[in-house]
Amino acid sequence: MRIEDIKAEVKGQLGREIFFYETVGSTNAIAADLPEKTPEGTVILAECQQKGRGRLGRLWLSPPGINIYMSVILRPDIEPRDTTLITLMAAVACALALRRVTGTLITIKWPNDLMVSGKKIGGILTEMKTARARIISVVVGIGININGDLASFPEEIRGIATSVKNETGRLFSRERIIAEILNEMTRWYRLVEVRDREALLSEWKRLTSTLGKEVMVISGQQTFSGYAESINNEGLLLLRLPSGELKSISSGDLTILK
Ligand code: BTN
Numbered sequence: 605m606r607i608e609d610i611k612a613e614v615k616g617q618l619g620r621e622i623f624f625y626e627t628v629g630s631t632n633a634i635a636a637d638l639p640e641k642t643p644e645g646t647v648i649l650a651e652c653q654q655k656g657r658g659r660l661g662r663l664w665l666s667p668p669g670i671n672i673y674m675s676v677i678l679r680p681d682i683e684p685r686d687t688t689l690i691t692l693m694a695a696v697a698c699a700l701a702l703r704r705v706t707g708t709l710i711t712i713k714w715p716n717d718l719m720v721s722g723k724k725i726g727g728i729l730t731e732m733k734t735a736r737a738r739i740i741s742v743v744v745g746i747g748i749n750i751n752g753d754l755a756s757f758p759e760e761i762r763g764i765a766t767s768v769k770n771e772t773g774r775l776f777s778r779e780r781i782i783a784e785i786l787n788e789m790t791r792w793y794r795l796v797e798v799r800d801r802e803a804l805l806s807e808w809k810r811l812t813s814t815l816g817k818e819v820m821v822i823s824g825q826q827t828f829s830g831y832a833e834s835i836n837n838e839g840l841l842l843l844r845l846p847s848g849e850l851k852s853i854s855s856g857d858l859t860i861l862k
């Protein structure tokens with residue numbers, strides 16, 4: 605990875621400082637352990653993760669040299685319960701950046717999976733540190749499958765995961781994609797800071813493939829099926845159950861039924 609190439613294209617506040625590692629446990633873990641004085645927008649980037657973290661306690665497979673594993677440190681002046689906005693903002697930024705650079709029709713599956721042709725191409729794991737009910741840092745961890753072949757994926761995820769290479773038949777510069785993501789994040793993060801939920805949520809809604817579909821959501825021990833009607837101001841999914849009740853769901857695993 606050529607950090608200078610990324611820095612040359614970074615235009616905003618996020619990504620001015622980049623710490624690069626060949627191998628780490630998890631870039632999110634490194635970011636969370638940095639001292640409090642570490643400036644906002646600092647990025648941790650790695651070629652390979654040995655304990656990449658996924659959502660819901662899962663492992664994020666992180667083979668070397670072909671993908672993006674990065675964590676961005678933010679210090680937003682918002683309430684801890686509003687960090688869902690940060691995750692939505694990151695998904696919007698990644699989807700737009702990937703669309704622009706790769707030309708693929710990336711969509712967002714609630715809450716923040718990056719999808720193409722019904723398969724997962726990337727994910728976002730947001731982890732927050734608080735003290736006395738105030739945010740110390742929010743670490744936005746981004747993992748995207750870029751230049752790997754489907755044949756190299758473990759067999760059990762070949763049907764549900766993909767990479768940019770697999771979708772386009774081409775190799776892409778990871779540096780270019782990273783710079784574009786950071787530039788988009790700088791732009792959309794500003795809306796979080798000025799609390800312009802409307803603009804952010806409406807862009808998320810434009811980019812999602814979840815709303816208006818019959819879906820199944822596994823949330824903790826419970827499973828719900830229904831019509832994905834909308835998301836509310838806090839980023840919760842509003843699911844219309846067969847009984848007519850409108851259920852709001854804060855996290856879970858979603859499958860699109862039709
Ligand atoms: C998901 O489960 O969809 C979220 C995956 C997030 C993976 C990224 S890779 C960089 C960062 N470091 C981690 O350990 N996880 C995130």
